[in-house]
Amino acid sequence: MNDSIQTILAREVLQLRAWQHQVNESLKAKALGLAVHMAFGHEAIAVAVSHMLEDSDRLVLSHRNIAYNLARAGDLRPLYDEYKGLPSGLGGGRMGTMNLANPARGVAYTSSILGNNFCVACGLALGFKLKHQAGLVTVLTGDGAMEEGTFYESLDIAQSKGLRVLFIVENNQCAMSSTIPERRCAIKIDRLCQAFGVSYDLLTGNLVFDYAARLQELRRRIMETSVPVCIEVDLLNLYRHAGATPGFPGDPMIIDLKNGLVVREDKYDPVYVLKQHLPADEYAALEQPLLAQARAWSA
């Protein structure tokens, strides 16, 4: 991966984080009337997916779509206006946060119903196949939504019908307010995929450059073989998964733009991972203008 692409990817991860901070500050100020499922910690995979997509591809999202929609839109304003219910919003002010799509930028469907999006993705991919159209359909889910039976059914159908589908399971170990051990047994996604003959891959470390390169390879493979792939992404949602916004009075979790873009200093924060990876001056050159812009917005 050449330096210019790396710089682009790094900037986009930082921009995504900055925009999420801006939204979060608005939530804390009660400036938005809607709940937003924030995606701090999801930036690396979101940027990598966005870069992987070609014009013929489609993206199918879930209720936690902010990172992907920001990456695809390349701009906070359309989403923010949507959150405010304005006609200038991405969905004309009518879609809210959980059903927000962007067909013009390949986000074909977004579902707030857990698991509802898997089979829609399969239908999209089947349609492309029947029309002999090149195009990958990427569908996002989490460790909670993959508990829905339709995940199992969709793996079956995608494999049985040779569909070009990329399933991405963002495993943040949490659904609503329950961790995996609190609500169910462990599910070995790799073995589940093996049972269906679906290829499996694991992304870990949250370095956007690694994710972007791997996704490009996987896209090539899917397009050549028409064998669906399921990727498990090891990440954490650096936020209260469900409930009040961090920083609200009485909430012990603090996410504040005053503290900079980094939220957590470990491998689960893609921004921190970048900070550790890049030369200090290069990171600072990327971060400073974005941080200044975000603080000016939120002031």
Added chain:
Amino acid sequence: MPNYITAVNQMIRSAVLKVPGICMYGQNINNGTFISGLTKNLAAPADGVILNVSNSENTLCGMGFGMMLSGVSAIYFVKQLDFMLLGLDHFVNTYNFIRCYYDLNKLGRFSIIMLVCDQGRQGPQSSCNSYGDFCSIARIPCYTVTNDQDTPRILESQLTAPGFRMMALSSRLCRTEFLQLQTVLAAPDCSVFQYTEGRDVTIACFNFALPEGYRLVRELAAAGLQASLFSVNYVPNIDWAPVVRNAGVTRRLVVIDDSKSVHLAGHGLVEAAVRAVPGCRHHVVARGANVDFGMCQDNLPIDFAALVSRVQQWC
């Protein structure tokens, strides 16, 4: 005249050949009993395809909407209405997303064609017979096909109409002779069909009650009374006007609905008729609240003699 299932099958086979590129899918669609004869000898049109699929009803419903988004038209053939309870999320939520975001004219068309298990003795879990409830909760159009007049019109117009709809056949009628009727009126949206014109009473049939309504017409005729016979499908914001206008002439309305649901679409018609035609005599023939959901005959019990007598008294 062939029996009901054979006749409808022939019409489906003919209608789908006019929809190039269509994807037809269902469990055992092209083997075994061919979904009780529903899909027998089904052939795909140019660039079309027939797919045998797994037992994954929720997913298969969602898949149809996904194909819509890709621009491919599809028909999902289903063994029984009860299975569509598993797909209800998609009818309510997925389709609502699609019609909020997209111009339906630019998408593929999606239809579900299914059998309703109303032939009785299928057990408590093969008991759902009112697809009107699906229409109501999801605000989608749902059509019964019951005779040689409504079936071709519904198939020809709806398989290529923008959006999504459901069409249902009655298992109870499968081996009966296919009703041959005349059309007095056919609403452009296939919501209402009128088959006879009479001055004495208006009969409106819902769900799969048309054969009973037709029998009532004949029994009334034997008693010297002339009836107007309608069948009504489930279309959101239905225009009751054709039926209500007729009730305005006869001033007598009989609604027959063999649905097992508590809330009946026919009640809406009665309300509209009574409002528009003050003093309109009306009677609803339905199952009542204590429906036996077990091992039972599914026919709607009707005392035709008493019904004829009631209409005679009105007159």
